[in-house]
Amino acid sequence: MRNPEIKVWDLMLIGEIEKKLTEVALYLLKKDKTYLVGGVVRDYIVRKQIKDIDIVTELSVKHLLKEVDRKFNIKYTKYNSFFMTGVIKNGIRIDLARSRKEFYSHPGALPTIEPAPLKEDFFRRDFTINAIAFSFLKGIIDPYNGVSDLKAGLLRVLHKNSFLDDPTRLLRGLRFKYRFNFAFEPYTLKLWNIGLDRRFLSYVSPQRIKRELFLVSREDEKGKIAIELVEKGFVSHDFLRYVSFNLEHEVFFMYLLFFWHSKNFPFSKKEDAIIRFIKASEKNELSLDVLEKVDRDFIYKWIKYPFEGREKVKRFIALNIKHTLKDLKEKGLLKKANTVMKRLKKAYIEGEIEDFKGEALIIKKEFLC
Numbered sequence: 001m002r003n004p005e006i007k008v009w010d011l012m013l014i015g016e017i018e019k020k021l022t023e024v025a026l027y028l029l030k031k032d033k034t035y036l037v038g039g040v041v042r043d044y045i046v047r048k049q050i051k052d053i054d055i056v057t058e059l060s061v062k063h064l065l066k067e068v069d070r071k072f073n074i075k076y077t078k079y080n081s082f083f084m085t086g087v088i089k090n091g092i093r094i095d096l097a098r099s100r101k102e103f104y105s106h107p108g109a110l111p112t113i114e115p116a117p118l119k120e121d122f123f124r125r126d127f128t129i130n131a132i133a134f135s136f137l138k139g140i141i142d143p144y145n146g147v148s149d150l151k152a153g154l155l156r157v158l159h160k161n162s163f164l165d166d167p168t169r170l171l172r173g174l175r176f177k178y179r180f181n182f183a184f185e186p187y188t189l190k191l192w193n194i195g196l197d198r199r200f201l202s203y204v205s206p207q208r209i210k211r212e213l214f215l216v217s218r219e220d221e222k223g224k225i226a227i228e229l230v231e232k233g234f235v236s237h238d239f240l241r242y243v244s245f246n247l248e249h250e251v252f253f254m255y256l257l258f259f260w261h262s263k264n265f266p267f268s269k270k271e272d273a274i275i276r277f278i279k280a281s282e283k284n285e286l287s288l289d290v291l292e293k294v295d296r297d298f299i300y301k302w303i304k305y306p307f308e309g310r311e312k313v314k315r316f317i318a319l320n321i322k323h324t325l326k327d328l329k330e331k332g333l334l335k336k337a338n339t340v341m342k343r344l345k346k347a348y349i350e351g352e353i354e355d356f357k358g359e360a361l362i363i364k365k366e367f368l369c
Contacts, residue, residue: 107167172212
């Protein structure tokens, strides 16, 4: 098969990429022992839109970063000494990595890393479709027939322990399956089912699973992926009620975390408030305390869908207490202002009152008696 001709302008998002970064990519890729790898080559071959550029080199990443920074005055570079990787940002992201081999001390562990030639770097990758490289000097480099699998629409692991070494590949494979409308080749499908049935994902830290679920939420076919995760017992069947809603990414992600079989994810303060909000809405127990702590941007996204408690949340968003502090002062209630205001907010949310007259009745009945 003739190697596809790769032109740099096909690799960039035409019309959106700064010329300087195009020069950076070209500069790096024209060096000996430096290659375009993985998803960017895969997506070029199947004509998918390319978002980021991944480059692997057998040279020193740290030195290359310094070199391009001096030559092009890049806005942002970052070096990770543990993974021997670098990031270049200047309109589009370039991930630069030292070719390496990896060793896993136990299933799901982060790998021990050693520098290695490109041919060994290929073997650490998840699927053959991501074990393809391009060099301006050598063209397509495809030792595991990844191009053939791309053309056949097949997902194939490179070795039998792939899912055990890194169980997050179980979720990644599911994303690729629906993104490209591919199928697992028979042996890989057998290994994939074994990995799910034996709960290989339990070997992985919650933080890493959370990251993979975040990526699931960004997929166009995230609903189909969720259905399969439900069928495999990783997500509660209750989540199926919402799959048809075509939820926005953030809402889908938080509900996926909520309905995941394990609840031990690390949450930020913002995420914890959202999870409490979802839990309360599922039980029809939304309260003022819960609503006041939830990020407004999330609420504005959430309210677009027919969830339980939607009308209560609408009333919360529309809150507009008519009584002012001056009004309360005139009634001798200034010291109780916070308590009064909180009671009025709750009354609006629960649908007890609708206007100034309703507020006045509650104030008279509960605070002036």
